Amino acid sequence: MPDTSAPTVSAASAAQIAPARVGSALRVLAWLNFVGNVLIIATGGAVRLTGSGLGCPTWPLCTPDSLVPTPALVDESIHSLIEYGNRMMSPLLGILALVLLILVWRVRAQRRDLFVLAWIVMAGIIAQAVVGGITVLTGLNPFIVGFHYIASLVLVCVTAAIIVRLDATPGPRALVVPRWYVVTTHVATLALAVSVFFGVLTTGAGPHSGDPSVGRSGFDATVLEHVHAWPGYALLALTVVLAAVAWVRRLPVRGWVTLLLAAELVQVAVGLYQARNGLPEILVGIHMVLAALTAATMTVVVMRLKAPRNTPTTA
Numbered sequence: 001m002p003d004t005s006a007p008t009v010s011a012a013s014a015a016q017i018a019p020a021r022v023g024s025a026l027r028v029l030a031w032l033n034f035v036g037n038v039l040i041i042a043t044g045g046a047v048r049l050t051g052s053g054l055g056c057p058t059w060p061l062c063t064p065d066s067l068v069p070t071p072a073l074v075d076e077s078i079h080s081l082i083e084y085g086n087r088m089m090s091p092l093l094g095i096l097a098l099v100l101l102i103l104v105w106r107v108r109a110q111r112r113d114l115f116v117l118a119w120i121v122m123a124g125i126i127a128q129a130v131v132g133g134i135t136v137l138t139g140l141n142p143f144i145v146g147f148h149y150i151a152s153l154v155l156v157c158v159t160a161a162i163i164v165r166l167d168a169t170p171g172p173r174a175l176v177v178p179r180w181y182v183v184t185t186h187v188a189t190l191a192l193a194v195s196v197f198f199g200v201l202t203t204g205a206g207p208h209s210g211d212p213s214v215g216r217s218g219f220d221a222t223v224l225e226h227v228h229a230w231p232g233y234a235l236l237a238l239t240v241v242l243a244a245v246a247w248v249r250r251l252p253v254r255g256w257v258t259l260l261l262a263a264e265l266v267q268v269a270v271g272l273y274q275a276r277n278g279l280p281e282i283l284v285g286i287h288m289v290l291a292a293l294t295a296a297t298m299t300v301v302v303m304r305l306k307a308p309r310n311t312p313t314t315a
Contacts, residue, residue: 034163048210
């Protein structure tokens with residue numbers, strides 16, 4: 001005889017408790033959007049660090065009469081191909097964002113969180129294409145270029161959030177760490193944001209303008225290097241505390257905090273080496289990409305501070 005003493009859950013209730021299933025296609029698209037937004041930071045860095053920022057001197061066309069680099073432009077230098085290659089990342093990311101949005105559309109009623117995040121990515125990609133055009137039309141204004149980078153970094157964080165939320169369970173969520181730990185994590189996040197901001201200003205005052213004819217912001221790059229480093233060191237110190245406490249107290253975020261610490265250590269090492277060796281282009285590019293990956297990891301850490309109530313959590 002079956003046991004009838006155990007409580008039963010209706011199909012409707014079960015649908016509310018369990019997350020809407022995400023298929024493998026949605027999971028792949030989420031990762032492709034994340035990787036694509038990291039790659040466009042790398043290709044954008046390549047444009048700037050090779051002096052190819054005005055390789056295509058107009059926008060949206062490459063030249064006043066051609067959408068693509070002309071043979072004459074290609075013969076003159078490879079800069080047009082580098083710039084055009086970066087431009088082609090925008091329509092590719094637009095397609096990936098659109099397909100992601102279409103896949104999320106089917107579960108929008110149950111997974112409004114994914115639906116909103118997918119819309120943010122779609123809108124962000126469109127806005128970034130426009131900002132890229134403004135960047136060219138303003139002759140690589142360092143402040144516009146800096147905003148362009150920060151917007152890309154934010155999109156990397158949003159796509160990382162989508163990946164985290166794919167297996168989320170709807171319903172009330174509760175902290176899985178002490179409240180002081182949450183505050184410390186948010187202070188570390190602020191330190192990261194300040195470090196990135198001053199890093200962008202430092203780059204805008206430095207030698208890598210994207211084109212030899214482009215002026216710089218006028219700030220003292222040497223002073224900004226130190227100002228950029230101070231919140232970076234504060235971030236590193238805070239993350240050491242967060243990682244140590246997480247492992248001692250066996251907090252469920254310990255794995256991600258450890259990964260964050262590793263990313264920061266590599267980033268600090270790259271930053272120190274490039275600053276003391278004349279800002280070699282390849283290391284500046286690596287520094288830019290690592291900043292985005294560090295921000296994405298911080299996004300995951302913040303999102304892991306809470307979990308569905310009465311749900312076992314792991315590192």
